[in-house]
Structures are given as C-alpha cells and as structure tokens.
Amino acid sequence: MEKRIMKGNEAMAEGAIRGGCNFFAGYPITPQSEILEWMSWRQKEVGGVFIQGASEIESVNMTFAARCLGARAFTSTSGPGFSLYQEGIAYWVSAEIPCVVACVQRFGIGDGFISAGQDNFWQAVKCGGNGDYHLIVLAPNSVQESCDMAYESFELAEKYRHPVLLLSDGTIGQMMEPVVLPEMKKYSIDDLDWTISGCKPGEDHKVATDVTYFEPVTEWNHKYIAKMRKIAENEQRWESFEVEDADVVLVAYGISSRVAQEAVARARKDGFKLGLIRPITLWPWPTKAFDAIPDTCKGIVTVEVNMMGQMREEVILRTKGKFKTFAMTVDEPRIHTVNEVIEYAKSVYDGREEEEVF
Amino acid sequence: MVPKKAPELFYDESRFCGGCGHGIFNRILAEVLEEMDIVSDTIICSDIGCNHQFQFWMNVDAIVPPHGKMGAAITAMKRVRPDKNIMTIAGDGGAYAIGIGETTSAALRNENVVMFVMNNTLFGMTGGQLAPTTMIDQKVASAPLGRTVEDNGQNTDVFKLMGDMDIAYLARTSVTSPANIMKTKKAVRKAIEKHQAGKGFCLVEVLVPCPTNWHMTPAKSMEYIDEVVSKVYELGEKIDR
Amino acid sequence: MEKIKLSVEHCKGCYLCIANCKPGALSISKEVNAKGYLVPQVDQDKCVQCGCCYTMCPDLVFEIF
Known part of the structure; x- marks a missing residue:
C-alpha cells in the first residue's frame, strides 16, 4: 500500500x-x-x-x-x-x-x-x-x-x-x-x-442516445x-454518531461533518447529548439513518456552508416533519467553528430558535 | 451500364419528408462507406434536428450528444478510438448557431475529424425558423418579412469563417442534380480519405433543399438552390491540403 | 427485359426522379401507395438506365439492373 x-x-x-x-x-x-x-x-x-x-x-x-x-x-x-x-x-x-x-x-x-x-x-x-x-x-x-x-x-x-x-x-x-x-x-x-x-457485419447497430428516439418509451x-x-x-450510505439517545441531532456532510463530529465529541464530554448523522450518499438519501433518532429528540440541525439551508428541506421531507428542523447556515464564505455549532445546538435544545423554510 | 441498388446498410425507410436533401445525402454517405468498406470502422456523431434521423434507417454505430455539441463530441471520440473513422452529420443550425463554439474550436485545434453540414438555410425540424445561414431577404418563420441585417445580423458563410484556418479540407457542394450529387460524393470520399491519412479537420457543407419549410415543390427547391442559394454560398473546394 | 425496378411503397411523391429523367421514361401514375402518394411509373422501353432517378431519389425507390 x-x-x-x-x-x-x-x-x-x-x-x-x-x-x-x-x-x-x-x-x-x-x-x-x-x-x-x-x-x-x-x-x-x-x-x-x-x-x-x-x-x-x-x-x-x-x-x-x-x-x-x-x-x-x-x-x-x-x-x-x-x-x-x-x-x-x-x-x-x-x-x-x-x-x-x-x-x-x-x-x-x-x-x-x-x-x-x-x-x-x-x-x-x-x-x-x-x-x-x-x-x-x-x-x-x-x-x-x-x-x-x-x-x-x-x-x-x-x-x-x-x-x-x-x-x-x-x-x-x-x-x-x-x-x-x-x-x-x-x-x-x-x-x-x-x-x-x-457495427460489425451482420450485427444491429448501437446508438447511444436519448431513449425517446429508440426504445418504446413506456417500457423504458x-x-x-x-x-x-x-x-x-x-445504495444508501451514512455514518451515525451517538444518535440513539441524542437530544439534538446534527446532519452534516463534507467539510461541515468534520466540524459537526468534533462538536458531538466535545458536547458529550460536557454532558450535552448531541448526535450526528453524516450522509455519505446525498442521493440516495440515507432515510434509514433517521429511524434511529429517538422520539424525545428536541430538534435536528443541518450544518451547511450556504445561506438558505439547502439540506434542511431534505431532512424535513425525509423525516416527514416528525422533528423540528433547523439549518445552521453562514452569511459569509466560511466554515462554522465547533463552538458555534455547540452553541446553536444548545439554543435549539432550549427552544430559542425559530424554524424557517424559504 | 453500372447496376445501381440501395446500399445494404439501410434497414428501413427514411423518416424524412418527401424530397428532403438529407435522404439523398444519407445514401451518398452510405455508398461511400460501403465502397470504402469501412462501415464497421465508422462511428457517426449525430446532431439533434432533422439530420439525426439517419440513425433510424442506417445500420451504422452512432452517438447522439446534445444539440450542436458535435465538435466537442467528435474530438473526444477520435482521441478515444483513433483507429475509427469519426464523423458527424450535422445541420446548419446545430453546427453554426448553438454549436458554433464547438465547431469552431474543433476546427481551430485542427482536430482529425470530419463534419458534414447540411445547409438548408433554416431550422427544419422546429418549423423553418431563422438560422445563421438564412439569406438576406429570405422569408422564414421567425423573420416572416425576410432577414434583414438590422434585425437579424449578417448571415454566416463557413468559407468566410474557416477560409484562412489551418484545416485539411473545406468544401461546399449541393444535391440539385445527378452531376452535383456525384461531386458531393467525391467530396465525401475525399474528406474521409484525408481523415484516414490524419490530415486534420475536414468540413463539407452540402446545400440541401427543405421543400416543406421553403413551401416549394421538391423540383422547385432544387432550382432555388441552383439559382439563389448557391449564388450566396459559393460551391467548390476552399481548402484542400 | 426489365431494366429498372421501382419499390413504390417507399415513395413520398417528390418526383425528383421524373424531373431528372431525360428520356422521359418516368411519369406520375394513378396508383396511390400506402402513404397516400401518387407514385411514379416507368416505361421500360424508354429507360436508358442512366441512373439519374436512383441518384436523385431520397427514398431508395429505384434499382437499376
């Protein structure tokens, strides 16, 4: 290797x-x-x-x-x-x-x-x-x-x-x-x-094309x-960290999941029951991962490096709105800090955040 | 007398309108591929438009990228399979309007590929709208009073665009008579032979009729090409190296 | 002797064949094919097998022997 x-x-x-x-x-x-x-x-x-x-x-x-x-x-x-x-x-x-x-x-x-x-x-x-x-x-x-x-x-x-x-x-x-x-x-x-x-002699030709031209459309x-x-x-793939008893569950992928994972570790040390679902496949969405979230969970927080919380909509959709769902976004091009994530999650736990969908 | 029979690679009827120049060109190309015995070593890149219907009756391998993107596709095709003959049957809308960037890029890079561009001076499949090749004063569906420089800009002549480029072959022919069809066939064969010799980019533009959208009989359409279209778009070989 | 064969079922009635038939061997018949076109007919005696009809036809109607 x-x-x-x-x-x-x-x-x-x-x-x-x-x-x-x-x-x-x-x-x-x-x-x-x-x-x-x-x-x-x-x-x-x-x-x-x-x-x-x-x-x-x-x-x-x-x-x-x-x-x-x-x-x-x-x-x-x-x-x-x-x-x-x-x-x-x-x-x-x-x-x-x-x-x-x-x-x-x-x-x-x-x-x-x-x-x-x-x-x-x-x-x-x-x-x-x-x-x-x-x-x-x-x-x-x-x-x-x-x-x-x-x-x-x-x-x-x-x-x-x-x-x-x-x-x-x-x-x-x-x-x-x-x-x-x-x-x-x-x-x-x-x-x-x-x-x-x-196309070899005696063979039917092959055409790489939009289906509507060749195949019976309904069948295709x-x-x-x-x-x-x-x-x-x-093909659903994900990683879960401490979700089973979590009071707040973070959902993050890519660079945000690195910050979120560290936030879970630190919060747990302080006794705050934070969990994380990291989707590895964003489609297919790892719907199965969300079955493990306890009914007592106070809210799900997506951690995203964008302004409108694009992934939040996916979470609401896939959990059928079962949990309050928030997006932790940024209004400038930067990654969240671990402390910011923990603070936001605590704020959700305390009921101080408003749900918002654009 | 030389017996004449439809090339064997046709497995169905054409889906073109009556009197359409695409049908004539498809047969010309099929004859050349069979005479050169290169059907199994040929992959055609289609455009999207009337021209793409060659695949419904010609038993030749083909790919169909998005409309106009033939210049990019054939570049990649030739590099992936340099042993194959890579060519496109395009329309003037695809090659010179939406695909002008891809067509010109392939020519500027002098890619070793062949483009056959059917110039019928308009967008045929969508109902006869203005193309870059629509001539000044020509009436089309989206310039019903005729093309004007003020409203529509100058028309595109590929000889002016590519005339000074370092490419292998640039020719324009028509299909208005048996003699012109034979010239087209010669140009097609010449382009493929240059391609096989690795000479570089070859483009043969063929003036073809669109009786449906020209609102003319097929015979009248052929006269129109001889008397009007080929006066604006000069026939002949512009580059041959 | 048959000099030329027409597969008129493919014909779409463009008549480019007739327009380019110098000896005047081709003409419009009264026969309508399944597509609804009046198809061309040939006078075998007048045909000189020049192949112009084959060359002009967009629809592979003609075969010259």
Missing part, C-alpha cells in the same frame, strides 16, 4: 486514475483546477486521454462521447461550471451513459466566491437538469474518501448505468492529509458490451423507474 500526503483534489484525481479512468475533459475553475492539472500529465502516464475543453459545455459533452465509446470518462468542475454541465448530465442519464463528474463546491450565487462552500446541494441532489432524475451523489469528507470514492465511482456508475457525482467542496479539495492509495484497476475500452465501437420508463427505486433502496 502506497501512502502519501496529498490535496483532496489530487487524491480524487489519482483515485479516479487508479479506478480505471482513462479519459478526462475539463475546464479550469477554482477550487477544482488541481484535478484538471493532475489529469493533464497523469493520463499520459497511463495511456489515457486528457482534453482541456474550450468551455465547460465542451468538456461535459466530450465526457459523454468518450464514455459512449468505452472510456471510463471523468470530468470535474465547480460553481457556475456545474450549472453549465446540467444539460449534458441530463443526456448522460437519458442515454444511460455512466460518466462520473466531480463538483468541488464553492460559495455563492452565479460566479459567487472561489472559497469553500456547500452551495450546489439543491442542484446536485434534487436534479440539476430537466426531467426526472437524481444522480448517485457521493460526498467525501476527507482526502482519503476523495480518493476512495473516485476509485469506486466507475464501477458504481456502471452497475446501474447511471452517472455518479462526487460532491466535494473547496476545503476538502484544497486541504492536505495522508492518504493510502489503492492498487491500479485494469480497464480496457472494450470491456463493456454496451459501448459504441463500430418503467425499467428506468425500477432502476431508480433499486438504487434508492440499495
């Missing part, structure tokens, strides 16, 4: 490479550019293809085309770049082309800020493009997970022929931690039978919905 100190973005890029990624297209945007830069030389070393597209729109569609032809294709972006990706991603879903995309989130609307944020939740988890879909969304909270999730993402996407989104953030992407790098997986562009490689839609149900049931 190879151990190195790396940035989260670099670990994600290297994890993808070791997971068989042999195509990368992207466009520079902070704070994800290290992924692009890493791929520019690393793909050469492994005999893959790297293209810096002339725009995000080019990059997302290059990724589609490469994946159609058999490459394990990966692309990464952030903030407004992810907005530009949405049309392309909807096509991946509709054509069942299992690309992998990373969004290293930043803070703010439109161009926003280049610093860390968790502002793509709604877009990433609910459905950024047109039509009925959710992506399989994995949210790393460490450099190691950035690597591991990228490593397994292609096989997960291929299992369902459905795209996977790695939803990182500027802090996880930029910070350095030790990481154990996995073995290189072997993958060839001819390994999978659905890929487009030229039923198959697709069954697939989405299966993913929703089988």
Whole structure:
C-alpha cells in the first residue's frame, strides 16, 4: 500500500486514475483546477486521454462521447461550471451513459466566491437538469474518501448505468492529509458490451442516445423507474454518531461533518447529548439513518456552508416533519467553528430558535 | 451500364419528408462507406434536428450528444478510438448557431475529424425558423418579412469563417442534380480519405433543399438552390491540403 | 427485359426522379401507395438506365439492373 500526503483534489484525481479512468475533459475553475492539472500529465502516464475543453459545455459533452465509446470518462468542475454541465448530465442519464463528474463546491450565487462552500446541494441532489432524475451523489469528507470514492465511482456508475457525482467542496479539495492509495484497476475500452465501437457485419447497430428516439418509451420508463427505486433502496450510505439517545441531532456532510463530529465529541464530554448523522450518499438519501433518532429528540440541525439551508428541506421531507428542523447556515464564505455549532445546538435544545423554510 | 441498388446498410425507410436533401445525402454517405468498406470502422456523431434521423434507417454505430455539441463530441471520440473513422452529420443550425463554439474550436485545434453540414438555410425540424445561414431577404418563420441585417445580423458563410484556418479540407457542394450529387460524393470520399491519412479537420457543407419549410415543390427547391442559394454560398473546394 | 425496378411503397411523391429523367421514361401514375402518394411509373422501353432517378431519389425507390 502506497501512502502519501496529498490535496483532496489530487487524491480524487489519482483515485479516479487508479479506478480505471482513462479519459478526462475539463475546464479550469477554482477550487477544482488541481484535478484538471493532475489529469493533464497523469493520463499520459497511463495511456489515457486528457482534453482541456474550450468551455465547460465542451468538456461535459466530450465526457459523454468518450464514455459512449468505452472510456471510463471523468470530468470535474465547480460553481457556475456545474450549472453549465446540467444539460449534458441530463443526456448522460437519458442515454444511460455512466460518466462520473466531480463538483468541488464553492460559495455563492452565479460566479459567487472561489472559497469553500456547500452551495450546489439543491442542484446536485434534487436534479440539476430537466426531467426526472437524481444522480448517485457521493460526498467525501476527507482526502482519503476523495480518493476512495473516485476509485469506486466507475464501477458504481456502471452497475446501474447511471452517472455518479462526487460532491466535494473547496476545503476538502484544497486541504492536505495522508492518504493510502489503492492498487491500479485494469480497464480496457472494450470491456463493456454496451459501448459504441463500430457495427460489425451482420450485427444491429448501437446508438447511444436519448431513449425517446429508440426504445418504446413506456417500457423504458418503467425499467428506468425500477432502476431508480433499486438504487434508492440499495445504495444508501451514512455514518451515525451517538444518535440513539441524542437530544439534538446534527446532519452534516463534507467539510461541515468534520466540524459537526468534533462538536458531538466535545458536547458529550460536557454532558450535552448531541448526535450526528453524516450522509455519505446525498442521493440516495440515507432515510434509514433517521429511524434511529429517538422520539424525545428536541430538534435536528443541518450544518451547511450556504445561506438558505439547502439540506434542511431534505431532512424535513425525509423525516416527514416528525422533528423540528433547523439549518445552521453562514452569511459569509466560511466554515462554522465547533463552538458555534455547540452553541446553536444548545439554543435549539432550549427552544430559542425559530424554524424557517424559504 | 453500372447496376445501381440501395446500399445494404439501410434497414428501413427514411423518416424524412418527401424530397428532403438529407435522404439523398444519407445514401451518398452510405455508398461511400460501403465502397470504402469501412462501415464497421465508422462511428457517426449525430446532431439533434432533422439530420439525426439517419440513425433510424442506417445500420451504422452512432452517438447522439446534445444539440450542436458535435465538435466537442467528435474530438473526444477520435482521441478515444483513433483507429475509427469519426464523423458527424450535422445541420446548419446545430453546427453554426448553438454549436458554433464547438465547431469552431474543433476546427481551430485542427482536430482529425470530419463534419458534414447540411445547409438548408433554416431550422427544419422546429418549423423553418431563422438560422445563421438564412439569406438576406429570405422569408422564414421567425423573420416572416425576410432577414434583414438590422434585425437579424449578417448571415454566416463557413468559407468566410474557416477560409484562412489551418484545416485539411473545406468544401461546399449541393444535391440539385445527378452531376452535383456525384461531386458531393467525391467530396465525401475525399474528406474521409484525408481523415484516414490524419490530415486534420475536414468540413463539407452540402446545400440541401427543405421543400416543406421553403413551401416549394421538391423540383422547385432544387432550382432555388441552383439559382439563389448557391449564388450566396459559393460551391467548390476552399481548402484542400 | 426489365431494366429498372421501382419499390413504390417507399415513395413520398417528390418526383425528383421524373424531373431528372431525360428520356422521359418516368411519369406520375394513378396508383396511390400506402402513404397516400401518387407514385411514379416507368416505361421500360424508354429507360436508358442512366441512373439519374436512383441518384436523385431520397427514398431508395429505384434499382437499376
């Protein structure tokens, strides 16, 4: 096993490479550019293809085309770049082309800020493009997970022929931690039978396309919905800390979950029964995790680096409003401190916070 | 006499309107692919629009990216499978309007790919709206009094756009007569041969009729191309290296 | 001897074949195909097998022997 100190973005890029990624297209945007830069030389070393597209729109569609032809294709972006990706991603879903995309989130609307944020939740988890879909969304909270999730993402996407989104953030992407790098997986562009490689004599042609053109639509839609149900049931992942007797339960992913986990540890030392659910998959949402929350719980608090509490709505929806639900947000691009989280949770415990949904 | 029979790779009827130039071009391309014996080594990137209907009757592997994104898609396709012949059948709307960035980028990079662009001077599938190629004074659904420079800007001529670029092949042909169809076929073959030789970016624009949206008979549409369209959009080989 | 065969079921009535038939071997018949078009008919004697109809037809109606 190879151990190195790396940035989260670099670990994600290297994890993808070791997971068989042999195509990368992207466009520079902070704070994800290290992924692009890493791929520019690393793909050469492994005999893959790297293209810096002339725009995000080019990059997302290059990724589609490469994946159609058999490459394990990966692309990464952030903030407004992810907005530009949405049309392309909807096509991946509709054509069942299992690309992998990373969004290293930043803070703010439109161009926003280049610093860390968790502002793509709604877009990433609910459905950024047109039509009925959710992506399989994995949210790393460490450099190691950035690597591991990228490593397994292609096989997960291929299992369902459905795209996977790695939803990182500027802090996880930029910070350095030790990481154990996995073995290189072997993958060839001819390994999978659905890929487009030229129609052999006597065969029927293959077309990677939006379903509505080729398949009987009703039949395809039923198959697709069954697939989405299966993913929703089988792929929920989460980590829970001290939830069973918690008076207040925090819900946090990515960088916020690191702060929240420390808050739970410190609060418990002081006798305040704080718990944490960390969704690892944001879709499928780990609904099962919330069954463990005791009826005596005074409130659920999402800890998020955005202004409107995007994930709070998901919690209310998935718990069917069973608990009072609050969002601990920021009005400037920064991560919460541990003390702030504990103070806010105490305030919820004391009944001093108002519920709010925009 | 040389016997003439529909290429074998057609497995169904076309879904194009009567007299549509796409049907003629599809057959030309199919003939070339069969004559060069490269059907199994060819992957076509479709645009979205009338042109994409080639996939409903031609037994050739294909992919369909979002509308206009062919320039990006074929770039990636060729790099992933450099052993395959990578080409696109595009429309003038896809290639020069929404996809002008992708088309131009691929040409500026001189990617080793082939673009066949069907120029019928409007958006066919959506009902005949203004395209970049709509000519000055031409009446279309979204410029019912005719295109004007004031309201719609100048029309796009790919010879002016790419004439000085470092690309391998730039030609314009039409399908108005058996002679012009043979010229189109030659240009198609030449582009694919250059592609196989790794010469770089090749674009063949084909002036095709859209009798449905031009509100003309198919025979009249062909005359219109000869007398009007090909006067605005000059036929011939602009770049050949 | 049959010089040319028409698969008129594919015809969409554009008549580009007739417009380009120099010997005048093709004309509009009274037969309507399943699509509802009056399809072309051929006078085998006049056909010179030039192939222009095949070349112009967008719908693969013609086969020249």
